[in-house]
Amino acid sequence: MQQSQLLIALWDGEPSVAKDGTQEIVSFAGGIGRPVIWIHSKTGAIQILNEPALKRIQQTHDQELNFLNGLSDMGETLLTDSPAELARAWLQKLDKNASRFAPQVRRLSSIPIMYTAAAAFSSGAGLQMPHSKVWLGIGTALGITAAAIPIVLRLSQRQTRWARTRTAAEVCRSVLALWDSPDEYQVIGPEIIPELAGALRSLKLLRALDGSRSEMALDEFKRRYRLERISQQLQYFSTHAVQSGSEARNYRIASCLCIGLAILISMWLFVDGKELAIAHSFVGKRGLAVAVSALFQLATISGAFLIVKDCKRRQWRYRELHNCLKEWDSELSALRTWTTVMNVTCRVERALLVELLEWRFLVRNVKLTRK
Structure with missing residues (x-):
């Protein structure tokens, strides 16, 4: 009570x-x-x-549930009004919206780095090109634009929107993966992600109301779970581990080349500017321009390093989860009781949902949008 x-x-x-x-x-x-x-x-x-x-x-009002229900249906249509079909349709809706948000966040996040690189080039070019004041002005404007872009494009809000949607989608996917099991869903609850308490209650209610859900044989449940959940996730983590490793390698090579080139250019400009300053009594101005260019270069390099680090982090995580899933898949194939099978499946689901803890902090630190 x-x-x-x-x-x-x-x-x-x-x-x-x-x-x-x-x-x-x-x-x-x-x-x-x-x-x-x-x-x-x-x-x-x-x-x-x-x-x-x-x-x-x-x-x-459950603000998070209202937000999720207010997302675009993305053309999804219900074949039947059964509880299981409603849950699957909701998953498809969340999954498609999250997939739509993610590329936007990644593309938009790279724009400030490109503007910062352009600012570094313009500031450095101003030392050797005619109309140096114009070039320095362009570099300064590009630098200000790079700083303002995250605010103007609301990158933080976009990232939060993606995190909230992806979190709900993965929780829904986890519930559906264990939909036909005899036990109540206990992988994750509102004590872990209180923002999704309403969504979890709704999914549990749909599962309880699903009169067509019959008690499935253990071997059939294992076969479906290994095929529809573990095999798909193994393929996903394997593919994305290779992709993340390739991205990290390419970004690292590009970053190292840019770092070396930036250092050489900055040293050359500094030495050349110092000689001109002595010859023409142009004390301090060229050194200041070199410093501006160097600062923009450092900002660009820092952004590139963050991208490389994120790619490597994702690669390690994908490989780790891939290895764990292979081990648990072997365990499942040998188990013969519901209790042991459910213990392993809950372990699998918790491992797949581990990133929700990181996303939860991201969501909690941003005030929910009120409609």
Whole structure:
């Protein structure tokens, strides 16, 4: 009762004969501030007890669930209105929206780095080109633009939007993976991701209402889970580990070349500018221009290093999860009881959802959008 928001009581209004009867439960619910909808078992009359508490519940909105439900349907259509089909359609909706958001975030995040590189080039070119003030002005404008782009394009909000959507999609995928198991879904709960408490309750309710869900044989459940969950994830992690490693290698080579070239150019400009300063009494100005160019170069290099580090991190994580999944897949093939099978599947699901802990902190640190 303490974990419920509302009590619906079918009661004749008479005192309870036995201990912990309906009267005691209704009284207890009212005592802890829960609203009670009392349906008289003889007359059918409906009475609401503690109505102010019911109004408070009605006024409470799950902002995260409203946000997820408000996403584009992406052309998804329901074939049937069964609970399982509703859950699958919701997963497809979340998955497609998250996939649509992710490329935008990655592409937009690279724009400030390119502008910073252009600012470094323009500032350095101003030392040797005619109209040096114009080149330095262009470099400064590009640098200011690079700093303003994340704010103007709302990169932080876009990344948060992607993280919220992807988190919900993966939780829904995990619930569906264990949809036909005999046990209640206990892989992850609102104590881990409180923002998705409403979504988890909705998915659990759909699963409980699924009358077509019959008790599946253990061997059939294992076969489906290994094929539809583990095999797909093994393929995903294997492909993306190779891709992330290739990206990290290419970014590292490009970064090293740029670093070497930037150092050589900065040294040459500094030495050349110093000689010209002595010859033409142009003290300090060329050194300042070199410093501006060098700072822009350092900013560009730092951004490139962050990209390389992120690629390597993803590569290591994909490889680690790939190896763990192979080991757990071998375990599943040998297990013969529901208890042991569910222990391993829960371990698999928790490992696949481990990144949700990182995404949770990202989401929690940004105020949810109110509609």
